[in-house]
Amino acid sequence: MKDYQKLLVVIDPTSDRQVALERAVELAAKNHSQITVFLSIFDFSYEMTSILSAHEREAMRKGVIDQRVAWLGDILTPYVSKGLDIQTQVVWHNRPFESIINFAIEGNFDVIIKGTHEHDKLKAVIFTPTDWHLMRKAPVPVLLVKEHDWPVGGKILCAVNVATEDPEHQQLNNKIIEHAKALAEQFNAHVHLVNGYPGTPVNLAIELPDFDAHSYNESIRLQHEQRVKYLAQKHGINADHCHVKEGLPEDVIPELAVALDAELVILGTVGRTGFSAALIGNTAEHVIDSLNCDLLAIKPDGYKSPLLEG
Secondary structure (H helix, E strand, O other): OOOOOEEEEEOOOOOOOOHHHHHHHHHHHHHOOEEEEEEEEOOHHHHOOOOOOHHHHHHHHHHHHHHHHHHHHHHHHHHHOOOOOEEEEEEEOOOHHHHHHHHHHHOOOOEEEEEOEEEOOOOEEEOOHHHHHHHHHOOOOEEEEOOOOOOOOOEEEEEOOOOOOOHHHHHHHHHHHHHHHHHHHHHOOEEEEEEEEOOOOHHHHHHOOOOOHHHHHHHHHHHHHHHHHHHHHHOOOOHHHEEEEEOOHHHHHHHHHHHHOOOEEEEEOOOOOHHHHHOOOHHHHHHHHOOOOEEEEEOOOOOOOHHHOO
16 A cells, blocks of 8 residues: 555635644654645536626636635645645535545545534534545545544554455455554554454244254354454454454444544445445445544545546
8 A cells, every 4th residue: 555645635614623634734744745735616606697797707706716715825824834835726616526536536646535524412423415425436545534633552443344255355355454554553553353244134044944043143253253363364463453243334333433432444435246335325324424433435446436437
């Protein structure tokens, strides 16, 4: 895995505190990275003002962009005064996720970093439609950040899929763990692996009276444990840091993240079959919506963004 040399930070136009920028500065200090802050803005009312000429509309757009550039300058002043070189890009675009992904691809960025909002009463992270589009369609890793620091000696949780020996899944597991190990080394953190395995199908136990549900369950558990331990051994991860639990990934992963007080969960978001295919759809939404820590979403090698098609 390459280091995070080029960081693209998505700015939150509704807040003066930019948690994604704070996290990017932490990462940049460890990797000597370049930071570019990116803001996508759009106001439908300017596009619909028919009494204005195209030239006047363009002037209004430029005025709004100039205001935002000045606002960004104020936010970046404390960082620039410390000697950090931070580039800025403000664009006018009616679909923020498209402008972010296209800019990330054109600029060959290593990671997209974006802040998340927390629901005050539920204390849960709220993911916006833009967050979901980025996780599904960005070809580079997407780091979604919460308002907290990464503690020294913290925990990074890797959601791995060992239900299949499909090479694509094995490659994605390795990639997830490599990202985790690199970050763990930089932030003096500990890497943990988590895997959920399915329990005995109820209909199977009912339809086959001689079916030994306990033995079936044990054999599935042992198979998953062996594969997770093999992965851990391969990557030099402590066997005590392997967590194999019966249950759906959308239950197992968030529960363990809470139990470990993990600062970061890393998971794969694209695959053709099995666990990571499910993570494109409802399962991903349930896993991710239940997390209350930072999330790093990784794509398999060779993933092509749908924005590049057609």
